[in-house]
Amino acid sequence: MTTLAPRTHTIPVSSVSAPPAPAVPLVHRPARRALWHAAATAVIWLTSLFVVALWVAGGGVTATLGFDGETLTTLGRLTGLVGANLLLYQVLLMARIPLFERGFGRDAITRMHRFVGFWSFWLMGAHIVLLVLGYAATAAVNPFVQLWEFIWEYPGMLLATAGTLLILLVVVTSIRRARKKLRYESWHLLHLYAYVGVFLALPHQLWTGADFLSSPAATVYWWTLWALAAASVLVFRVGIPLVRSARHGVRVHAVEPDGENGVTVHMAGRDLHRLGARGGQFFVWRFLDGAGWTRGNPFSLSGAPDGRSLRISARIAGDGTQRLTRLRPGTRVLIEGPYGHMTGDARKGSKLLLIGAGAGVAPLVSLLEEQAYRPGDAILLTRDHTERDALRQGAIARLVAERGVRHAALSGPRNPGASSWLDAGHAAWRGPDLIRYLAPDIAAYDVYVCGPVPWMDAVIRDLKQAGVRGDRIHSEAFTI
Structure with missing residues (x-):
């Protein structure tokens, strides 16, 4: 194990003497990952632009020039189209579709899910408000009267109202302050209501949404997207897992x-x-x-x-x-x-620096057991509140003895200084300095980081200050 002295810049590093690991060629697939990313990004952009094109073709731009009730109505149509598109992408992003999983990775999908979720909710809210105000202005009636007529007299609006309330429940419980007060199991169960909300909120488009049936292209697009969303949930979240579980x-x-x-x-x-x-x-x-x-x-x-x-x-x-x-x-x-994309496929260098906290050490151990490297060319830095809390200590000891991994354990209370990811015993150290000390040739390393999100953010900031390029830092978070 590498020993870190608490208050000195002279950190003795134990020498490593271990039999050489078998030569295993590194497998690099950055080009393939880039193609998947480009394809996934193109699908989202092209479909989003197509939705806007539907609005333009339906006279949306011209209708905004009157600055009257029709202006509000056409802006309501636009926010409804974009909001509906994003709402369905909410389902597609979390349906474990290979295109998005390989193109973005779980970390990026989780961030996108949260971002798209809130934007789709606010756009749908704007859609409702703008249409109510637009119709009320055109008909010269009270907006609350118009809202009541929408709900009770327009086809599918009662279902849409119920769906909107379910989506509102999911949005409220997804706010980070509220999310922290819920058990994961309870939050996960509530989150499933989003699926019900989406499929209740959308059918009214077929009965009352002119933009959705204004042309054969529009009809084909929306029916296809709805069918893909439903099929993706059934296939990738239910069917394939059941088949794989039975097979294996x-x-x-x-x-x-x-x-x-x-x-x-x-x-x-x-x-x-x-x-x-x-x-x-x-x-x-x-x-x-x-x-x-x-x-x-x-x-x-x-x-x-x-x-x-x-x-x-x-x-x-x-x-x-x-x-x-x-x-x-x-x-x-x-x-x-x-x-997950935090695998050896992301490697570009010959050496490894892995930094994990708590349960985040587990996937790093699996990487070290799988990957190829020379003795002394892999460093594992672990962070725990106490030494007794540390996971996978037996496996780490074997990696040190048999593969020549250099291991440094940071245990104890949190460092109150700028590098909060360190322990208090190393408060005299700046994170970037410690990183450069452990890995002087830092340009040769790929760095894998896993742990709580705020802790990872602090590590990544210090890694960048230490001179590690962004494409050499690999991490993954699962918190929505």
Whole structure:
């Protein structure tokens, strides 16, 4: 283990003496990832521009010039079109479609889901307000009277109202302050109501939305997008996971404590190499051990997939992780995945610097077990509140002894200084200086970061100050 002195710039680094690792060629696929990203981005932009083109073709621009009730109405049509498009993309983004998973990665999809979700909600709200005001101005009636007529007299509007209220519930519970007060399981259950809300809010477009049926192209586009959204949920969130789970027959093999407050679950199954899982990726797991099995939880692999077994490790922090400790050997497991782009495919250099906190150490261990590097060319920096909390210590010790990994453990209270990702014992150190000390030739490294989002943000800031290029920093977050 690399030893870090708390208040000196003379940090002794233990020498590494280990048999050389077998020469395994690195696999680089940045060009393929770039193509997936370009394709996913093009789909979103082209479809969004097509929706705006529908509005323009329907006389939307001309209608805005009168500065009257028709102006408000046509702007309401535009916000409705764009909002409906984004609302359906909400479903598509979270349907685990390979195009978006490979093009953006789970971290970017999570951020986009939140961004698109709030924008679609505000646009739909503007759509309602503008149409009510526009129609009321044209008919010279009270806006509240017009709103009442919309709800009770227009086809599909009662369903749309119910759908809007469900979406409002999801939006409110997704605000970070409210989200922190909910258990993950409760929030996840509430979040599923978004699917119901979307499919209740959209049908009124067929009955009352002229822009949706104004031309064959518009009709084909909207029917196709709705069908894709529904099919994507059924295929990628239900069908494929069920088929894969049945094909591979994954079952719990053993459960063991990991550190003072952690657990590791070992699983076995048939032909697991066909999953194509990589170190650094995660699955959504459902353990068929009783009531509540339908609630899936995302856990990263904590060991390199070997085609025969899968392993996850977690810090016990809530109902989902507490449940892991009660699993019995033989329990059947439903799997959804693998997901995530924090894999060795992202590597561009020959060396590795991996920085993890808490349960974020687990996927980094799986990467170290899987990837090729020379003894001394991989550094693992772990951060825990106490040494007893540390996960995967046995696996890390083997990596140090057999693969020549350099390991430094930072334990204790949080550093109150600028580099808050460090421990208080190293308060005299600036994060960028410590990084450059551990890896003087930092340009040769790819850096993988995993842990709580605020902690990762602090690490990444110091990495950039230390001179690490953005395309050499690889991280993934799952918090919406």
